[in-house]
Amino acid sequence: MSERADVSGAPPPPPPTTEPIPQSVQGGRARGSLARSEARAGLSLISPTLVIVVVMVVLPIIWTVSLAFQQIRLLNLSSAGIFGSYTIDNFRGIFTSEGFWTSLWTTLIYSVLGTGSAIGLGLVAALALRKAFRGRTFVRAAMLLPYVAPVVAVTYAWSTMLSPQFGVVNYWGQRLLGWDDPIAFLSQVSGEVSILGLSFSVPTALLTVIAFEAWRSFPFAFLFLTARLQAAPATLEEAAKVDGATLTQRFRYIVLPQLLPTIAVLSVLRFIWTFNSFDDIYLLTGGGAGTEVVSVRVFNALVSRGDIGAAAAQALVLAAILAVLVGLYLKRFATREEQA
Amino acid sequence: MATQTDVERRRPPTADPGPPRRTWTRDAVETRVFGVLRWLVIAFLLVIAIFPFYYSVLLSLRPLDQVVQDPGALWVGPSEIILDSYRSVLASAAEGGQGFIQFMRNSAIVAFGTVVLTLLVAIPGAYAVSRLQFFGRRQVSGLFLAVYLFPSILLAVPLFVFFTRIGLRGSLIGLLIVYVSQIVAVSIYMLRNYFDTIPVSLEEAAAIDGASRLGIMRRISLPLALPAIMANALFVFMIAWNEFLFALLFLIDARDRWTVSLGLSQLAGSIEVPATVLMAGSVIVTVPIIVIFFASERLLTEGLTAGAEKG
Numbered sequence: 117m118s119e120r121a122d123v124s125g126a127p128p129p130p131p132p133t134t135e136p137i138p139q140s141v142q143g144g145r146a147r148g149s150l151a152r153s154e155a156r157a158g159l160s161l162i163s164p165t166l167v168i169v170v171v172m173v174v175l176p177i178i179w180t181v182s183l184a185f186q187q188i189r190l191l192n193l194s195s196a197g198i199f200g201s202y203t204i205d206n207f208r209g210i211f212t213s214e215g216f217w218t219s220l221w222t223t224l225i226y227s228v229l230g231t232g233s234a235i236g237l238g239l240v241a242a243l244a245l246r247k248a249f250r251g252r253t254f255v256r257a258a259m260l261l262p263y264v265a266p267v268v269a270v271t272y273a274w275s276t277m278l279s280p281q282f283g284v285v286n287y288w289g290q291r292l293l294g295w296d297d298p299i300a301f302l303s304q305v306s307g308e309v310s311i312l313g314l315s316f317s318v319p320t321a322l323l324t325v326i327a328f329e330a331w332r333s334f335p336f337a338f339l340f341l342t343a344r345l346q347a348a349p350a351t352l353e354e355a356a357k358v359d360g361a362t363l364t365q366r367f368r369y370i371v372l373p374q375l376l377p378t379i380a381v382l383s384v385l386r387f388i389w390t391f392n393s394f395d396d397i398y399l400l401t402g403g404g405a406g407t408e409v410v411s412v413r414v415f416n417a418l419v420s421r422g423d424i425g426a427a428a429a430q431a432l433v434l435a436a437i438l439a440v441l442v443g444l445y446l447k448r449f450a451t452r453e454e455q456a
Numbered sequence: 457m458a459t460q461t462d463v464e465r466r467r468p469p470t471a472d473p474g475p476p477r478r479t480w481t482r483d484a485v486e487t488r489v490f491g492v493l494r495w496l497v498i499a500f501l502l503v504i505a506i507f508p509f510y511y512s513v514l515l516s517l518r519p520l521d522q523v524v525q526d527p528g529a530l531w532v533g534p535s536e537i538i539l540d541s542y543r544s545v546l547a548s549a550a551e552g553g554q555g556f557i558q559f560m561r562n563s564a565i566v567a568f569g570t571v572v573l574t575l576l577v578a579i580p581g582a583y584a585v586s587r588l589q590f591f592g593r594r595q596v597s598g599l600f601l602a603v604y605l606f607p608s609i610l611l612a613v614p615l616f617v618f619f620t621r622i623g624l625r626g627s628l629i630g631l632l633i634v635y636v637s638q639i640v641a642v643s644i645y646m647l648r649n650y651f652d653t654i655p656v657s658l659e660e661a662a663a664i665d666g667a668s669r670l671g672i673m674r675r676i677s678l679p680l681a682l683p684a685i686m687a688n689a690l691f692v693f694m695i696a697w698n699e700f701l702f703a704l705l706f707l708i709d710a711r712d713r714w715t716v717s718l719g720l721s722q723l724a725g726s727i728e729v730p731a732t733v734l735m736a737g738s739v740i741v742t743v744p745i746i747v748i749f750f751a752s753e754r755l756l757t758e759g760l761t762a763g764a765e766k767g
Contacts, residue, residue, distance in 0.1 A: 157588055162584040165578065171637075172633065190620070257753060261509060261746070262505055266697065267698060268720045272720060284528055291528065361483075399721060
């Protein structure tokens with residue numbers, strides 16, 4: 117137990133199990149056997165988890181790769197084996213279909229704008245709640261509700277609120293904001309918005325699901341940024357204040373630089389999750405009205421059409437694109453190995 | 457804020473006499489503007505965070521015809537409150553209701569099962585990753601982090617195919633296994649971080665006193681980590697209770713095994729069920745989570761402060 121000098125252990129420790137016995141005799145027998153027993157205990161304690169993860173996660177992913185190169189449908193599933201006939205038709209089908217590229221573009225816009233607005237809103241919330249006031253604990257807890265509530269319940273609340281027939285948003289929008297007609301937020305592909313006499317065409321449903329994403333995940337960013345703000349030393353800002361820096365200058369040059377690493381980590385995490393997210397869009401629009409992201413396409417291929425090969429291939433392409441994007445980002449920006 | 461600086465300025469000058477009348481510096485203006493803006497932002501955030509939940513409760517307490525007649529109402533008088541929606545959503549299908557009692561039972565079985573199984577494998581695993589040197593420790597940690605970040609839609613395809621093939625689709629057991637495999641990595645990640653904060657010296661003292669490794673784990677490490685384990689249990693429960701995609705994939709054909717989330721989403725698609733009844737269902741799904749959330753928040757802070765006073 118007492119040899120655990122390198123807890124931080126940057127280089128992986130030499131495997132004690134493979135060490136031949138004579139060496140450990142020279143270095144002291146007790147030390148070698150203690151390390152060996154520790155290694156044994158460690159492996160046996162971790163093995164249940166390892167078995168579950170390998171059987172239920174790693175093997176299925178490898179199997180997905182195999183499925184993606186076969187023409188399998190749910191109907192002929194029983195005849196399919198590991199040694200089926202392999203083909204790249206699934207991928208050819210994906211890359212030549214226009215729907216896939218559209219949906220990939222939608223996914224990208226959804227993820228970038230959703231991630232950005234969620235982090236922006238979270239930052240605003242963290243800054244606004246930075247200074248203590250009566251009832252701040254309650255406000256903080258309330259801020260987290262959108263994130264912890266069941267996704268099915270909140271999407272249902274949103275779609276009822278936004279309903280063109282009896283939704284509260286359209287009712288007050290028509291009364292207070294002077295909307296001519298109720299807006300079908302979740303089923304309208306695009307609508308006209310005129311600002312100062314200029315008319316724009318906006319993708320209504322896509323913007324609505326992005327707004328939902330911002331609403332649902334800003335608490336996550338808020339939580340991380342609040343924790344980081346609490347760790348920031350007050351002395352720096354006080355010194356800057358004494359030197360005559362104004363509030364915005366203190367934010368720009370003192371606070372923001374301290375938050376940037378956290379924001380970078382948040383961007384990666386939120387981007388990964390938004391890029392793959394299925395529940396929100398499936399429950400809000402069902403993938404209609406120009407909001408069909410790739411994960412919804414995967415689901416439709418799998419369940420509605422029973423086309424396992426196409427579903428697996430699209431899921432793989434999605435994961436590959438994500439891996440490339442995140443890899444590029446990490447290569448470019450990440451300096452910190454330890455996250456959060 | 458403004459008054460505080462005024463008071464400071466009125467005090468007799470100590471070292472820096474300075475220019476006496478500079479109330480409209482850029483800093484003072486900014487402080488004032490953002491001071492006001494801050495309260496507006498807080499109010500706005502509070503409204504957007506809470507309103508959908510408030511609206512759900514409101515709708516679930518009003519009769520449907522009133523909602524259609526007056527959709528903009530933001531308040532319901534105590535005399536107008538009716539609980540018919542709750543009665544209707546909870547009653548079993550045989551009694552003409554939506555059978556949410558059954559759905560809640562299914563959700564509870566799956567969620568509690570997931571918590572127990574996950575902790576059973578995650579606690580030893582987290583202890584090993586945090587405390588013991590073994591071959592491949594770093595690789596294992598990396599693997600778990602990767603699983604944590606892994607897209608579940610990619611896993612959906614092979615698991616759906618696999619469970620269809622072995623005939624476990626439509627069983628709660630199958631769903632439970634999938635949940636455990638998905639959550640155990642996060643759980644280990646969280647627990648490991650907590651184990652790392654417990655001083656090794658305590659365990660070493662016990663080892664010198666002759667305690668075995670299992671004895672150390674049971675008598676020293678587990679009791680110390682109990683707040684974190686409880687918080688982790690609640691966290692796992694929330695994930696399992698809220699989960700939707702795999703419930704949809706695995707249980708869609710078996711109505712009597714639907715979880716609450718799945719039941720609500722499926723009934724929301726049909727036209728026959730009134731929105732007020734579904735809102736009652738929505739409130740019922742959410743309430744356990746909110747209760748747990750507030751409970752675990754206190755637990756988490758308690759755990760942290762308890763650790764802090766030890767020094």
